[in-house]
Amino acid sequence: MKRNATAVWKGSLKEGAGVLSTQSKTLDNTQYSFKSRFEEGVGTNPEELIAAAHAGCFTMQLSAYISEAGFDVESVETKCDIDLVDGTIITSHLTVNAKVKGITDDVFQGLVTKAEKQCIVSKVLNAAISSTATLA
Template sequence: MKRQATAVWQGTIKEGSGKLTTQSKTLDGTQYSFKSRFEEGVGTNPEELVAAAHAGCFTMQLDAFLSETGHRIEFIETTCKIDLTDGTIVSSELEVSAKIEGISDEEFQELVTKAEKNCPISKLLNAKITSNAKLV
C-alpha cells in the first residue's frame, strides 16, 4: 500500500505560501505558510500534520491490541504534541484517555506501551516518543 500527498510552494520562505493536497482529497489545496508554522497564521503546518498522523495511527494500533485481548472499547482519545526545537522534531508526546470495560490499569499501560512502539508512525519518527495514558 502506498499513499501520497503533494506540496506546492510559491515565493520566499517567509513571504511565500503553499498548498497541500492528499490523495484522498481530505486536504485539497490546504494552505500552509511560514506564519502558520512558526507564528499564528491561517492554515496548517507539517508538525500539526505529523501530530495528527501519530495520534491517529497510535489510536488505531492501541485499538487493535485491545481488541485482540477481547476488551470492549467504549472510546480512546489521543492527543499528540509534537515538539519542534531548532529545526528538529525532538519529541512526540501522546496523551491518551480511554474507557475500556474489564481491563486493569497495568494491562492498559502495557498495551499503550506496545502500541507506542509498534504503530507505523512511531517507527517512522526518529524522535523521543512518550505517552501518558489514563482510564476513565
Template sequence: MKRNATAVWKGSIKEGAGTITTQSTTLKNTQYSFKSRFEEGVGTNPEELVAAAHSGCFAMQLSAFITEEGFEIESIETQCFINLVEGTIIGSHLIVNAKIAGISDDKFQELVTKAEKNCPISKLLNAEITSVATLV
C-alpha cells in the same frame, strides 16, 4: 499500500505560501505558510500534520492490541504534541484517555507502551516518544 500527498510552495520562506493536497482530498489545496508554521497564521503546518498522523495511527494500533486481548473499547481519545527544536522534531508526546470495559490499569499501560513502540508512525519518527494514558 502506498499513500501520497502533494505540496506546492511558491515564493521565499517568509513571504511565500503553499498548499497541501492529500490523495483522499480530505486536504485539498489546504494553505500553509511560515506564519502558520512558526507564528499564528491561517492554515496548517507539517508538524500539525505529523501530530494528526501520530495520534490517529497510535489510537488505531492501541485499538488493535486491546481487541486482540479480548476487551471491548468504548472510546480511545489521543492528543499528540510534536516538539520541534532548531529544525528537528525531537519528540512526540501522546495524551491518551480511553474507556475500555473490564481492563486493569496495568494491562492498559502495557498495551499503551506496546502501541507507542509499534504503530507505523512511531516507527517512522526518529524522536523520543512519550505518553500519559488514563482510563476513564
C-alpha cells in the same frame, strides 16, 4: 499500498505561501505558510500533520491491541504534541484517554506501551516518544 500528498509553494520562505493536497482529498489545496508553521497564522503545517498522523496511527494500534486482548473498546482519544526545536522534531508525546470495559490499569498501560513502540508512525519518527494514559 501506496499513499501520496502534494505540496506546492510559491515565493520565498517568509513571504511565500503554499497549499497541500492529499490523495483522499481530505486536504485539498489546504493553505500553509511560514506564519502557520513558525508563528501564528491561518493554515496547517507539517508538524501539525505529523502530530495528527501519530495520534491516529497510535489510537488505531492501541484499539487493535485492546481488542486482541479480549476487551471491548468504548473509546480511545489521543492528543499528540510535537516539539520542534532548532529545526528538529525532538519529541512526540501522546496523551491518551480511554474507556475500556473490564480492563485493569496494569494491562491497559502495557498495551499503551506496546502500541507506542509498534505503531507505524512511531517507527518512522526519529524523536523521543512518550505517553501518558488514563482510563475513564
